[in-house]
Amino acid sequence: MCGIIGVFGSPEAANLATLGLFTEQHRGQESCGMAVSDGKVVRLHKSMGLVKDVFHEDVLDSLPGSLAIGHVRYPTKGSATSFNSQPHLVETLFGPSYALASNGDLVNYAAVRAKLEAKNVYFNSDNDGELLVKYIAWQISQGYEIADAIRLLMRDIKGAYSSVFCTRSELYMFRDPLSIRPMVWGKTRDGAVVVASESCVLDILGVLERREVPPAGIIRVNSEGTTVMENDPNLYRERHRNAYCSFEHIYFSRPDSFHFGENVFDVREKIGARLAQKDPDLQVDCVVPVPDSSNFIGVGYAAEKGIPLSIGLIRNHYVGRTFIKPEQTIRDESVHQKFNALPNFFEGKRVVLIDDSIVRGTTIRKIVKIIKRAGAAEIHLRIGSPQICHSCHYGIDTPHPEELVANRFSLEEIRQRTGVDSLKYLELDELRACLHSPDEYCYACFNGQYPLEKS
C-alpha cells in the first residue's frame, strides 16, 4: 500500500504535494519522495522516513516549480531501502527527463523486466515504479508518443498501478484497467490540477469537484489544459469489470475519503450494523472499537444495538499502524506501545470488542490481554471483515498464507487462542451487501478468486 500525489499549475507545487503526502501518510510510512519540475529541470528528493521529517523547509526551497509528483511508500515488493523508494527519475543529458510514482503491485514484473533487460534497459531497484517508468521511457525511445507508450504499457503490464508520470512540462495520470487501487483528481479554486490516492487529500488542498481516474484512463495535463485521452478500445473490450480493493473500505483508507463512489465511513458503519444484526440476543454493557480503523464499524454496531460506544482503548498515534510495520519483532513491540486501557473503565463490564480484521492474530491477542487485565467480565470479539485466507498480489503486504491465522486454526481455536468469550466475523455475502456495486470489487484475500493471476 502506498499513496501518490500529483500537482500541476501551482507556484506552490512542492508545498501542496507535501501537504498531500502528509495527509496520505497512513498509506505508507517507510519512505517518501517528490519530483518537481520548473519547466527546465526535474529535481528529485526522496528518503527513508516520514513526510514531516523528510520535507522540511530547506528541502522545499530546493524544489522550485509548478509541477510535482510524490509518493509515500509502504514496502511490498522490494525491500525498505531508499533505492526502492519513489518517485523514480529517468534522465538523459540533453534529452527529456521522466519521473513516475505508482501505487499497487504488478503481477508480471519479472517477465517484463527480463524483456527490458534483454533490450539493455538497466535497473537500480526491485521496485514496480522503476519498471513502469523505464518501460515508458523505452517505448518513447522507439518513437512512440507518451500516451501511446502508456497504452502499450497497459497491454503488456498486468497488475495494480495508479500512477503519476511527468516530464519537465506535463503531468500524466493513469490507472490499470481493473482500477484496483483508488485514484481521484480535480481542480483547486486557483486552477491547479491535483491527483491523489484518497479524496481527503483533495478536500484538504481545496479541490472543488473530485473525479475518479477512469479504468485504463490516461489524463494529460499541460499548459494547454487537461485532456482525458482515449482508451485503447481493444484493452477496454478485454476488461470485464472493475476490481476495486474492498480492503480499502475496511481498513486502509481514511474514513473521510470517498472511494469507488462510496464514503469509507458509510461502508464501515454498515459493516458495524451487519455485525450487530448477527447478535440479536447478546447482552453487553458497551461497544469498544480498536482505534482507529475500527471506530466507524463500532459506531455502526452501537447504533444498531442501541448501546453506548465507548473509547475504552487509548491509542498512541506516534507509534504508527501496527499492520504496516514490516518486521514481526517491531510489530510485537508496537502493540504494547500503542494501546492502553482507560483506567477504571473495563472493571466488571461485558464488552463487544470490534476490530476490522485479523491477519496473524498476534495483535488482537495482546489487545484482549490488556482489556482482561483492566478487569472486563466478558469480551465478545467481532471482526469487520471475512477471514483472510489468501495473500494480496496487488499492493498490500499480507503475509504468506501459512502465516495467516485463519489457515492455521479453526474458528473455535482462534477464539480460544485470542482468549475471548465469543468470536464472529463478517461473512463475504454480508460484506458485499454493504457495498453499492459489490460485483465491481476484489475480495481475493478472502475467497482466493484473483481478478488477475500472478505470472
Ligand code: SF4
Ligand atoms: S486481495 Fe484483498 S487486499 Fe488485495 S486488492 Fe484484493 S481485496 Fe484488496
